[in-house]
Amino acid sequence: DTGIKAELAKKIPEMREWFLNTKNLHGNKTIAQVTINSVIGGMRGLPLLICDTSSLDKDTGISYRGYPLKDVCEQLPRVVEGSKEGTPEGCFFLLTTGRLPTKEEAEEVTKEWIKRSKLPSYCQKLMDSMDTKIHPMAQFSAAIACLDPESKFVEAYNKGAKRQDYWKYIYEDAMNLCAYLPTVASIIYQNVFKDGSGTRETDKEQDWSGNYARMLGIDHKDFSDLMRLYLVIHADHESGNVSAHASHLVGSALSNPYLCFSASMCGLAGILHGLANQEVLVWLTKLRKDIGDEPTDDQLRKFIDDTLKSGRVIPGYGHAVLRVTDPRFTLQNEFAMKHCKDDPGVKLVTRLWKIVPEVLGKLGKVANPYPNVDAHSGVLLQHYSFNEMQYYTVLFGVSRALGVLSQLIWARALGAPIERPKSISSLELCKTIHKE
Numbered sequence: 519d520t521g522i523k524a525e526l527a528k529k530i531p532e533m534r535e536w537f538l539n540t541k542n543l544h545g546n547k548t549i550a551q552v553t554i555n556s557v558i559g560g561m562r563g564l565p566l567l568i569c570d571t572s573s574l575d576k577d578t579g580i581s582y583r584g585y586p587l588k589d590v591c592e593q594l595p596r597v598v599e600g601s602k603e604g605t606p607e608g609c610f611f612l613l614t615t616g617r618l619p620t621k622e623e624a625e626e627v628t629k630e631w632i633k634r635s636k637l638p639s640y641c642q643k644l645m646d647s648m649d650t651k652i653h654p655m656a657q658f659s660a661a662i663a664c665l666d667p668e669s670k671f672v673e674a675y676n677k678g679a680k681r682q683d684y685w686k687y688i689y690e691d692a693m694n695l696c697a698y699l700p701t702v703a704s705i706i707y708q709n710v711f712k713d714g715s716g717t718r719e720t721d722k723e724q725d726w727s728g729n730y731a732r733m734l735g736i737d738h739k740d741f742s743d744l745m746r747l748y749l750v751i752h753a754d755h756e757s758g759n760v761s762a763h764a765s766h767l768v769g770s771a772l773s774n775p776y777l778c779f780s781a782s783m784c785g786l787a788g789i790l791h792g793l794a795n796q797e798v799l800v801w802l803t804k805l806r807k808d809i810g811d812e813p814t815d816d817q818l819r820k821f822i823d824d825t826l827k828s829g830r831v832i833p834g835y836g837h838a839v840l841r842v843t844d845p846r847f848t849l850q851n852e853f854a855m856k857h858c859k860d861d862p863g864v865k866l867v868t869r870l871w872k873i874v875p876e877v878l879g880k881l882g883k884v885a886n887p888y889p890n891v892d893a894h895s896g897v898l899l900q901h902y903s904f905n906e907m908q909y910y911t912v913l914f915g916v917s918r919a920l921g922v923l924s925q926l927i928w929a930r931a932l933g934a935p936i937e938r939p940k941s942i943s944s945l946e947l948c949k950t951i952h953k954e
């Protein structure tokens with residue numbers, strides 16, 4: 519096994535004690551006010567969840583376990599020979615334990631996931647039976663849910679496992695699920711876009727990303743590095759975003775990690791969340807068709823205006839929390855500048871980075887006119903001839919597993935209770951207002 523479980527076994531009792539003391543000593547202190555805007559505005563900004571794996575600051579961006587994302591990318595050990603990027607396996611180590619792994623520790627996770635990667639045949643059968651008109655994200659979610667018989671947590675629960683040990687089985691499920699994901703995700707790609715052709719076997723000599731790239735049939739060294747970067751930067755985003763919160767909520771009912779992650783992927787499939795990367799490319803493709811690869815600034819402004827006038831948002835711009843350019847956008851742009859700066863799509867995305875914020879800024883209502891992660895990912899994938907945009911959110915989902923499952927291990931470790939916010943009727947709300 520990897521060092522993660524042993525490290526968790528040391529850290530969990532300390533954190534449990536801290537939480538218990540905090541609850542006992544300070545449980546009734548107020549930390550935020552619930553306004554009517556909070557209630558009718560999607561609970562925006564209310565600090566209602568605990569998340570230690572990552573945090574999001576509106577001005578400085580995302581950090582994983584206190585490390586700004588840029589530092590995570592720089593400091594994760596390079597374990598694959600010739601690769602310039604750290605591995606998502608190392609990132610999973612960081613997210614779960616809170617510590618950057620050594621090269622050996624990151625390598626152990628890779629080996630462990632390879633060992634656990636044999637996908638049960640019933641899951642392959644289910645995927646092979648799905649009609650290709652079912653969206654890849656719906657297939658992804660269904661395939662993950664169908665792995666539910668593999669759950670070690672359910673098995674242990676049925677045998678009477680103690681509550682304080684639940685996290686150990688959630689950890690096993692998380693490790694197995696991560697190990698299966700490249701195969702699950704690749705089979706969907708092969709079935710929907712390649713008439714079912716391509717390998718389903720894990721190569722023991724490759725890492726998680728290398729294997730995923732191989733099973734997708736894209737055999738380019740730089741593409742494997744792009745996958746490493748992509749899978750690290752999309753991994754975690756606090757716990758209030760739709761995909762993380764969906765998993766947390768479902769997990770709070772003690773559903774097993776396969777069901778939690780399946781629910782998470784249903785959320786990620788939403789147009790305003792993970793599906794935005796597909797939307798961006800649809801928008802860019804239309805832009806290139808209408809005004810060409812090298813339009814003038816005025817043509818770009820007009821195209822943006824026309825999109826807004828038609829009542830649509832500019833996909834890839836704006837964010838519920840961030841108020842600066844998304845660091846994940848910047849990291850992808852740095853990769854693009856190193857590997858493919860002359861690609862016409864990359865050039866266009868880099869130019870739009872200046873022009874869209876000008877236009878959105880003038881509307882006066884957009885809280886953040888800057889690009890988010892989704893504004894860039896599509897053109898990078900297209901550069902490596904990975905053109906099937908309906909599939910892009912699956913890549914995002916494979917990455918998101920790292921964060922969501924790390925959070926789930928900790929939620930069970932700390933005994934997070936079943937979530938049950940109170941709802942009030944509009945009549946009650948009205949009465950409350952007029953009582954004041």
Ligand code: FCX
Pocket residue numbers: 759789790791792794826830831832833834835836837838839878883884885886890891892
């Ligand atoms: N284009 C046009 N208008 C936009 C806009 C955009 N990119 N972003 C926000 N606005 C508008 C909103 O539609 C809203 O208008 P309204 O008052 O007429 O309804 C107003 O600006 C205020 O919204 P704001 O507070 O800035 O944004 P929200 O927190 O409500 O929503 C998202 C945030 C991300 C949903 C919003 O910016 C958006 O729709 N962006 C485009 C879709 C996208 O890129 N999503 C991916 C986000 C992210 F990276 C992820 O979670 O995956």
